[in-house]
Amino acid sequence: MNMVIVGASAGLGRALAEELAALGHRLLLVASDARDLEAVGRDLTLRYGGPVGTLAIDLQNFDADAFRGAVLARLDSVDGLFLVAGFGDEDDCGALPKGRALALTKINFVAPLLIANAFLDHLAARPRAHLVGIGSMAAIRGRSRNMVYGASKRGLEFYFEALRHRLSGAACKVQFYRVGFMATTMFKGRHGPLVAKPEQVAKSIVRRLDGREGAFTLSLPWKLISLVLRLLPYSIFRRLDV
Amino acid sequence: MADRTFHSFGFGESAQGSLEEPDRLRFFDAVHGNGPLLPRGAGVSLAGASFGPGVRALGMRHFNRVLAFDDAAGTVTVESGATLATLFGFLARKGWMIAVQPGYPGVTVGGCIAGNVHGKSQYEEGCFGDWVEELELWHPRHGRLMLSPTRESDLFALTIGGFGLTGVILSARLRLAKLKGRGVALTALPVGDIGEAATVMKEHRGRADFLYTWHDMAWSPRGRGFVFVGKLTAEGPEVPVRASFHRFDQERFTLPVGLMNRWSLSAMNCLYSSSRRSGVRQLSLWNAMFPFAAIPAYFYLYGRRGFLEHQVVIPEAAFATYIPRLRALAGRHRVPFGLAAMKLFRGPQRLLTFSGDGISLAIEAPQSSATRALFADIDLLDVALGCRANILKDARLPAAAVARQYPEHDVFRDRLTAFDPARIFRSSLSLRIGL
Numbered sequence A: 001m002n003m004v005i006v007g008a009s010a011g012l013g014r015a016l017a018e019e020l021a022a023l024g025h026r027l028l029l030v031a032s033d034a035r036d037l038e039a040v041g042r043d044l045t046l047r048y049g050g051p052v053g054t055l056a057i058d059l060q061n062f063d064a065d066a067f068r069g070a071v072l073a074r075l076d077s078v079d080g081l082f083l084v085a086g087f088g089d090e091d092d093c094g095a096l097p098k099g100r101a102l103a104l105t106k107i108n109f110v111a112p113l114l115i116a117n118a119f120l121d122h123l124a125a126r127p128r129a130h131l132v133g134i135g136s137m138a139a140i141r142g143r144s145r146n147m148v149y150g151a152s153k154r155g156l157e158f159y160f161e162a163l164r165h166r167l168s169g170a171a172c173k174v175q176f177y178r179v180g181f182m183a184t185t186m187f188k189g190r191h192g193p194l195v196a197k198p199e200q201v202a203k204s205i206v207r208r209l210d211g212r213e214g215a216f217t218l219s220l221p222w223k224l225i226s227l228v229l230r231l232l233p234y235s236i237f238r239r240l241d242v
Numbered sequence B: 001m002a003d004r005t006f007h008s009f010g011f012g013e014s015a016q017g018s019l020e021e022p023d024r025l026r027f028f029d030a031v032h033g034n035g036p037l038l039p040r041g042a043g044v045s046l047a048g049a050s051f052g053p054g055v056r057a058l059g060m061r062h063f064n065r066v067l068a069f070d071d072a073a074g075t076v077t078v079e080s081g082a083t084l085a086t087l088f089g090f091l092a093r094k095g096w097m098i099a100v101q102p103g104y105p106g107v108t109v110g111g112c113i114a115g116n117v118h119g120k121s122q123y124e125e126g127c128f129g130d131w132v133e134e135l136e137l138w139h140p141r142h143g144r145l146m147l148s149p150t151r152e153s154d155l156f157a158l159t160i161g162g163f164g165l166t167g168v169i170l171s172a173r174l175r176l177a178k179l180k181g182r183g184v185a186l187t188a189l190p191v192g193d194i195g196e197a198a199t200v201m202k203e204h205r206g207r208a209d210f211l212y213t214w215h216d217m218a219w220s221p222r223g224r225g226f227v228f229v230g231k232l233t234a235e236g237p238e239v240p241v242r243a244s245f246h247r248f249d250q251e252r253f254t255l256p257v258g259l260m261n262r263w264s265l266s267a268m269n270c271l272y273s274s275s276r277r278s279g280v281r282q283l284s285l286w287n288a289m290f291p292f293a294a295i296p297a298y299f300y301l302y303g304r305r306g307f308l309e310h311q312v313v314i315p316e317a318a319f320a321t322y323i324p325r326l327r328a329l330a331g332r333h334r335v336p337f338g339l340a341a342m343k344l345f346r347g348p349q350r351l352l353t354f355s356g357d358g359i360s361l362a363i364e365a366p367q368s369s370a371t372r373a374l375f376a377d378i379d380l381l382d383v384a385l386g387c388r389a390n391i392l393k394d395a396r397l398p399a400a401a402v403a404r405q406y407p408e409h410d411v412f413r414d415r416l417t418a419f420d421p422a423r424i425f426r427s428s429l430s431l432r433i434g435l
C-alpha cells in the first residue's frame, strides 16, 4: 500500500515509517528538513527494499492543494495517511507571543486538518484506506501548561471524530491515538516509568491498523490516568499541579 | 538535556555530566557554546571515554542510518550511531560483512572508529580504522569536514583512535569484507597453560578466520584453557534485518554486592572448562562473533563494584618473561582474575592506537583496592618489558603509563591542540591520561 507519513523525520513518525517499511509498504516521508528525510529515506530503502520518497514542507506555511498535487505526483494513489507531526513549546503557559501561539495551532491543528481535507475524497474512493491522527494526553483536561498545544490537539481529536462520521460507510478507517509521554526530542529526552519508546507506540499503531475505528489511549496506566482526570471535579482538578 | 551520573562499562570510572541525544541534522548547524562537549556512541567502553565531569555528552543513537551501499566497490556509508547489529543482517543478505567486529553487537560505528577497535583476528584483518575510507567530522569551530587518507590526512589519522576528541563523526564510508559464510566451525584446543596457548596460536596464524584463547587463572594459576580456532562455513541461519539482543545498560539494576570472588570465579571457570569439551562446534556467525551478547549475566555478577580490565600487547620476545612475572604479581596481591584471553596482533603502532606486533593479553578482575594496586604494578611491568596497554579498555591507566608506552603521546596532544586550541571536546579519559 502507498503510505504518506507527515512528521516522518524523527520520533514517532520515523518509528512508524520503519514499521511500515518492514511490512513492505511504499512510503512517502514528509517533514520540514530535506536532509533528515533524505537520510531516513535512503536507510529504509536500503534496508527494506521498498521505494521510499520524500517531500519537504513547512507545516506552518504551505498550500494544502499544492501539497496534494506534489504527493500524487510521487505516489499515484494514497492508501494511508498518517498525520503525526506535532510541536510543543515550553512557554505555552498563557503568555505566549502571537507568532509562537500561531505556530502551535498551525502545526498541531490547522495543518493536519487541511491535509486530511485535501485527501478526503481520494481516501473515500480507495478500496481500502487508513487515516491516522495523533493526539495527546495533554488534551484530556485544560491545564495551565501546554495550553495552546492542548487546545489544538483537542480540536484535532474533535475533527477526527467528524472525519470518522463523514467517512462512515467508506472503506477508509479513521483512527486517532491519544499518546502519553514518549522518549523523543519533543519530550526532551526525559525518562521514567510512564515514558514509552516511540518504537513501541509505532508497533501498536501498526498492529491496530485493521482493527477498530475510534479514538484510543494505548497503555493501561494512561487509560487509568485519563479516566481519573476526566472524572475529577473541577474544584479538585484546579488544585492539582499536573 | 538531562544531568546524570555516567559509568564506564564495569563501573571502573564515573562522572557527573549531561546527556543530549540530537535527532535532526540541523543540530549541527549551530555552534553550541564553548563546550566541553563529547560524542557518545553506545557508551559501553570500559574506560570513561564517552563522558566527563561537567561534559555535555552528545549521544548519537538517532544517527544510525545506512546512507549508501556499493556492491561493486564493496563499501557501505553509514551514520556513526549505527550499531554493528544494524549492519550485520543488512550486509549478510548482500554477501558482505564489517571486517572488524568487537565482541558486542551494540557498539556503534562511531565508537569503533574513535576507539580504532579490533575484532576476533587483529592479526589478519587489522583494526577498524584500516577499513575506513572516508568520514565526515563535525566540530563547532570548523563545521563539517570530509576526511580521508588523502584529504586532511593528519586530521583523519587523529580522528581514527582519537577517542572523540577531534569532534563528532557524523558518517563514514567503510570498506567491507566478503562474507565467506554464515556459520563458524569453532575448534577448541585444550592447553595446559598460557605459554602453550601462545605456541598453538602461532601454529594457526594465517590459517584461521577467528583465533583467540580463553584461560582459567582463578583456579589454575598457570592458565589452563583453550585455543579457539574458527573457520567460516557456508551453513548458518539468516540474521533478521532487525536483530534483537540483550542491551547492556549502565543504569541497570546491579547487585549491591558482587558475587565474583576467587571461589566463585574458580567454580565458574571449572564449570566452563569441563562443559566446554575439546573438538569442533558449529555456531552461527552471529553467536561466534558476539559471544557476550548471549551471557550478559556474567558481567552483572560483578555487582555494583564492577570490574577492571587491562589489555596489553606483549612483544613476542618478552612473552616468556612477562607471564611468570604477571603470575607472581597476581599471587602477591591475592587478586583472582575473572577472564584472561589472548589474541595475536601485528601492524605498525601510531599515535594512541592499540596495535603493534605481539600477543595481546586481556585480564579482568573484580574491582577493589587490591586490584588497583596490582594493575599499578602491571603498568610498571608493561613499561619494563616494552608492552603497550589498551587505553580504551582500562578505566584507571594513568597518564604516566600512557606517556611511557606510547611514543607519540605528545604528538597526539600537540596536533589536537593545534586543531582545537580551545579543546572543546573532553572526557574523563582525556583528563586522566593528560590530553
Ligand SMILES: Cc1cc2nc3c(=O)[nH]c(=O)nc-3n(C[C@H](O)[C@H](O)[C@H](O)COP(=O)(O)OP(=O)(O)OC[C@H]3O[C@@H](n4cnc5c(N)ncnc54)[C@H](O)[C@@H]3O)c2cc1C
Residues within 6 Å of the ligand: B009, B038, B039, B040, B041, B042, B043, B044, B045, B046, B049, B050, B060, B080, B081, B101, B102, B103, B104, B106, B107, B108, B109, B110, B111, B112, B114, B115, B116, B117, B118, B119, B120, B162, B163, B164, B165, B167, B168, B169, B170, B292, B392, B427
Ligand atoms: C562485551 C564487550 C566486548 C568488547 N569486545 C571488544 C573487542 O573484542 N575488541 C575491542 O577492541 N573492543 C571491545 N570492546 C570495547 C568496545 O568495542 C569499544 O569500547 C567501543 O569503542 C565501544 O563503542 P561505543 O559505541 O559503546 O562507544 P562509546 O563507549 O560510547 O565511545 C567510545 C569512544 O568513541 C567516541 N565516539 C563515540 N561515537 C563517536 C562519534 N560519533 N564521533 C566521534 N567519536 C565518537 C567516544 O567519545 C569515546 O571516546 C568490547 C566492549 C564490550 C562491552
Ligand SMILES: NC(=O)c1ccc[n+]([C@@H]2O[C@H](COP(=O)([O-])OP(=O)(O)OC[C@H]3O[C@@H](n4cnc5c(N)ncnc54)[C@H](OP(=O)(O)O)[C@@H]3O)[C@@H](O)[C@H]2O)c1
Residues within 6 Å of the ligand: A006, A007, A008, A009, A010, A011, A012, A013, A030, A031, A032, A033, A036, A057, A058, A059, A060, A084, A085, A086, A087, A107, A134, A135, A136, A137, A138, A179, A180, A181, A182, A183, A184, A185, A186, A187, A198, B024
Ligand atoms: N513526545 C511526547 O511525549 C508526546 C506526547 C504526546 C503526544 N505527542 C505527539 O506525538 C506526535 C509525534 O511527536 P514526537 O514526539 O515524535 O515529535 P518529534 O520527535 O519532535 O518529531 C516531530 C516530527 O514532526 C515534524 N514537524 C514538526 N514541525 C514541523 C513543521 N513545521 N513542518 C513539517 N514537519 C514538522 C518534525 O520534522 P522537522 O524537524 O523537519 O520539522 C518531525 O519529523 C506529535 O503529534 C506529538 O504532538 C508526543
